[in-house]
Amino acid sequence: MxxxxxxxxxFFLFFDFIFPSLSGPFFPEKNLTLxxxxxxxxxxxxxxxxxxxLSSSSSPSPPPPxxxxxxxxxxxxxxxxxxxxxxxxxxxxxxxxxxxxxxxxxxxxxxxxxxxxxxxxxxxxxxxxxxxxxxxxxxxxxxxxxxxxxxxxxxxxxxxxxxxxxxxxxxxxxxxxxxxxxxxxxxxxxxxxxxxxxxxxxxxxxxxxxxxxxxxxxxxxxxxxxxxxxxxxxxxxxxxxxxxxxxxxxxxxxxxxxxxxxSLPSTIPADTSEEGxxxxxxxxxxxxxxxxxxxRKKVEEIAFGLGGLGAFVFSAVAIFAVICFFLIKKRVHIRKCKERLNCKVQTNRVPGRLSLAEIKSATMAFNPSRIVGEGASATVYRGSLPSGREVAVKRFERANRMDCMRNPFTTEFATMVGCLRHKNLVQLQGWCCERNELVLVYEYLPKGSLNKVLHKHSNSAIVLSWNQRLSIVLGVASALTYLHEECERQIIHRDVKTCNIMLDAEFNAKLGDFGLAEVYEHSSVTRDATIPAGTMGYLAPEYVYSGVPTKKTDVYSFGVVVLEVATGRRPVDDGGKVLVDLVWELWGKGKLIEAADRRLMGKFDVVEMERMLLVGLSCAHPDHEKRPPVKEAARILRGEAPLPLLPARKPRVKIRPVLPDDSSAEDCQSLDDLPWMTPKSHLSKD
The missing domain is CATH 2.60.120.200 (Jelly Rolls)
Incomplete structure (x- = not known):
């Protein structure tokens, strides 16, 4: 008895010990293999x-049996x-x-x-x-x-x-x-x-x-x-x-x-548990x-001491009362927990999932007239939600619609769902993964991409002023500093270019498109080689050669963007002239200021223009070890740090180990002495 x-x-005092795939009364020890x-x-x-x-001679204890x-x-x-x-x-x-x-x-x-x-x-x-x-x-x-x-x-x-x-x-x-x-x-x-x-x-x-x-x-x-x-x-x-x-x-x-x-695509969650x-x-x-x-020992002693049918009846009544007490307490606790979690969800503003019907309604069933941008892996539509808020709907393409994992959608969603909150990053508003569609919904930025403003409207009245250009470059620098140094995990964007820099109504810059991003722990020194991906003219030479992305490869792309904003020229013009080489040539001739965008008609601060051009060359330095961190480049742009020291002519491109333990300095090779044996790359012209 x-x-x-x-x-x-x-059984009753420990009813909350839970094992998977079980329901109803059970003996927990029978569900374990030890x-x-x-x-x-x-x-x-x-x-x-x-x-x-044995801790010491004064406290003899037997060794482990x-x-x-x-x-x-x-x-x-x-x-x-x-x-x-x-x-x-x-x-x-x-x-x-x-x-x-x-x-x-x-x-x-x-x-x-x-x-x-x-x-x-x-x-x-x-x-x-x-x-x-x-x-x-x-x-x-x-x-x-x-x-x-x-x-x-x-x-x-x-x-x-x-x-x-x-x-x-x-x-x-x-x-x-x-x-x-x-x-x-x-x-x-x-x-x-x-x-x-x-x-x-x-x-x-x-x-x-x-x-x-x-x-x-x-x-x-x-x-x-x-x-x-x-x-x-x-x-x-x-x-x-x-x-x-x-x-x-x-x-x-x-x-x-x-x-x-x-694990079907429709189960991609927000940051809440599926249990409620x-x-x-x-x-x-x-x-x-x-x-x-x-x-537990005390409970056992009391239980064995009671004995008999009378003790059992008495204990059963007591246990019933305890169960009622804990059930009431649990109900109160659950209610309070829901209140706290509801508050937390409202505070974090986790992007919500949208239905495909809502997406089609917002974009007029993906009407071609709503297209505002197209890329290698996605098409962007301008849309309007029932609330009246305008959004940019990014619709991803894939050869096999059921193969969600072979699409930049996954990389971009996994990066953005980490709650990347920064004023110079395009903010995710929602997502949809239904049937054959993979869609991310972003805030809509009315001025479009920096690329269009700089180049597609060359003969129109839209010419960025000098102050707007300086503000845009500093905004991009702030975003990259956040990704490289201030975010919980280090994020290498891998595709920094003017096409991926969006402008709001006041021409404030917001960096977007994380489809090629790589995420690392800050303490990690290991970088796996990848197939180089990005856009011609923005890729660092050591990245094209080795396929290893680092902060310094983003710095190079940022340097090209800085030169592009200052000069109004494309990274590679229609005649094949490389912008970085052009600015180096003018620097060597002592005519650096001639690189300034002629559409500004001289309406700029000469000191600030020279400073921006020098920062662009410094960030796009052929030797990755000579490139400053983006945070330091921003300090130079604001006049808070001295100008970078550059040689009189462009240095020869040296391929050094990108990671600290790869090889010694004697292994450096010059690309001028090597044939172009670049590994297969995912490159685009725009």
């Missing part, structure tokens, strides 16, 4: 044992389907769990804990450490994905410190990581920490949130683009792994919720793991 009573106490040191006790998953170690592997794993008992082989579609997933890492007071900390998705639940590390993640030397055929909460610093693995979150893809060396001290989180504090992990296959994006509260923070601590469709097999095992290595910590999972959902506003709300604030164990 006491055992029956204890079961009911366990490996190594892992155990299930009191509805809590323990991944490592409480070990002791030989029976302990120092590694523990817990997986959901059934494999979960992630890949539909018939449609070749990959599932997205979201996960929320609470965990505690309680280090020993006498020993070094353990290695940490990892959320793990693997094709082989029995693929362990060959050592006692590395959080028990699979050893690729032994299990190369078994891909895995992990989000590690690492409490051990190992420089050989590229660890940034002993308190970081990292994303691992089939290797224990993280593809991306972030220091969580910067967010006020100490993984080894022993406090209960809640983590949210979300993968959106439509955007190939992983986002991780971490906090002490059970309310998800407004901004993720780690965001990175990773394509897991190549890593997932049809069925994968989902769970957790932890290890102590040479240390001793208790790694505990208190709550867990996991789900998969479809209160998907992230808990019924109550649990105590720490230490209090948890003490409370």
């Amino acid at each position: 006491p055992s029956l009573l204890l079961f009911w106490v366990h 490996f190594g040191d892992a155990y299930f006790r009191n509805n809590v998953i323990g991944l490592t044992q409480e070990l002791s170690c 030989s029976s302990s592997s120092a590694v523990g794993r817990a997986f959901y008992v059934y494999p979960i389907r992630f890949l539909d082989s018939t449609t070749n579609s990959t599932a997205s997933f979201s996960c929320r769990f609470s965990f505690s890492i309680i280090p020993s007071s006498l020993c070094p900390s353990g290695d940490g804990i990892a959320f793990l998705i693997t094709s082989n639940a029995e693929s362990f590390s060959s050592s006692r450490g590395y959080m028990g993640l699979p050893d690729q030397a032994l299990y190369a055929q078994d891909p895995f994905f992990a989000v590690e909460f690492d409490t051990s610093y190992d420089p050989s693995l590229g660890d940034i410190n002993g308190n970081h979150v990292g994303i691992d893809v089939s290797t224990i060396i993280s593809a991306a990581s972030v220091d969580v001290f910067s967010s006020g989180i100490d993984l080894k504090s022993g406090r209960q920490i809640t983590a949210w992990i979300e993968y959106r296959d439509a955007m190939k994006m992983i986002r991780v949130w971490v906090g002490y509260s059970h309310i998800r923070p407004p901004s993720p601590i780690l965001v990175t683009q990773i394509d897991l469709s190549n890593q997932f097999k049809e069925f994968m095992h989902v769970g957790f792994s932890a290890s102590n290595g040479q240390g001793a910590s208790i790694h505990v999972i208190d709550h867990w919720q996991f789900k998969t959902f479809g 506003d209160c998907f992230i709300c808990f019924s109550e604030e649990p105590s720490s793991s230490a209090d948890y164990y003490a409370r």
